[in-house]
Amino acid sequence: MADQTQVGAPSAENVESAKVKMRARDVSVYYGNKKAIDEVSVDVFSEYVTAFIGPSGCGKSTFLRALNRMNDTIPSARVEGTIELDGEDIYSSGMDVVQLRARVGMVFQKPNPFPKSIYDNVAYGPKIHGLAEGKTELDAIVEKSLTRAGLWEEVKDRLQDSGTALSGGQQQRLCIARAIAVDPEVILMDEPCSALDPIATARIEELIDDLRGRYAIVIVTHSMQQAARVSQRTAFFHLGHLVEYGHTSDIFTNPKQQRTQDYITGRYG
Ligand SMILES: Nc1ncnc2c1ncn2[C@@H]1O[C@H](COP(=O)(O)OP(=O)(O)OP(=O)(O)O)[C@@H](O)[C@H]1O
Numbered sequence: 001m002a003d004q005t006q007v008g009a010p011s012a013e014n015v016e017s018a019k020v021k022m023r024a025r026d027v028s029v030y031y032g033n034k035k036a037i038d039e040v041s042v043d044v045f046s047e048y049v050t051a052f053i054g055p056s057g058c059g060k061s062t063f064l065r066a067l068n069r070m071n072d073t074i075p076s077a078r079v080e081g082t083i084e085l086d087g088e089d090i091y092s093s094g095m096d097v098v099q100l101r102a103r104v105g106m107v108f109q110k111p112n113p114f115p116k117s118i119y120d121n122v123a124y125g126p127k128i129h130g131l132a133e134g135k136t137e138l139d140a141i142v143e144k145s146l147t148r149a150g151l152w153e154e155v156k157d158r159l160q161d162s163g164t165a166l167s168g169g170q171q172q173r174l175c176i177a178r179a180i181a182v183d184p185e186v187i188l189m190d191e192p193c194s195a196l197d198p199i200a201t202a203r204i205e206e207l208i209d210d211l212r213g214r215y216a217i218v219i220v221t222h223s224m225q226q227a228a229r230v231s232q233r234t235a236f237f238h239l240g241h242l243v244e245y246g247h248t249s250d251i252f253t254n255p256k257q258q259r260t261q262d263y264i265t266g267r268y269g
């Protein structure tokens, strides 16, 4: 079982509740001979949103992809160190990668619905994973997932329309519904709002806040305001290193490292 661990200076209100969902230790990621991530150790907590921030090219996406073995799809990529999900090594030979990616779902920068109906976008995963007995159960999963993703009311009368016909913000909520449909434990989001306008962004941020009671969420963002608004933990990356990790409020108001201070005050990046 995951144990109780605190990162950074524990503050009284959080001590009892933080439960480690994923534990990364000394993780390095190489592309060929190039080291993109250098011995990063991070805990991801249940029911918390963890934000990864840092300048472009510092390795945020690379590290995020290591958390559900998406780097496996890049031939030159190699991962060292250990990453555990509920204490289980996700890189062990016995790990079923398809299962892992259902447990640790991903939402990408650019909304990428399948060129299928809204219904089928959400039903696809549960069908593949055999999560529904029949049509009634599948319908219920689709409705529940779209409801949780805050999209049901907008699409309930047009479930057979193509997912690609939705607006950008709706498409991103559809992708979140698709991730939720297979009942994940962790949701990884790589700049999920960067292609969206401020109103669609605000909806996704509200949604993230609603969802966090149920899942461990990790979000990569270039917006420090967004990190400050949605996350409880923040990790600051620079040049492949984890510079600082702690309570979001500490990182933004009282960082320990000069490099963090420089970044959050806009000196570089
Ligand atoms: N598929 C790849 N093959 C080779 N090198 C890569 C690959 N993907 C990323 N890199 C390199 O690894 C480093 C980290 O890239 P990564 O995309 O993880 O950064 P990032 O922090 O997500 O940047 P951004 O904020 O621009 O998305 C960069 O030097 C990048 O060029």
Ligand SMILES: [Mg+2]
Binding pocket: 060, 061, 062, 190, 220
């Ligand atoms: Mg990136």
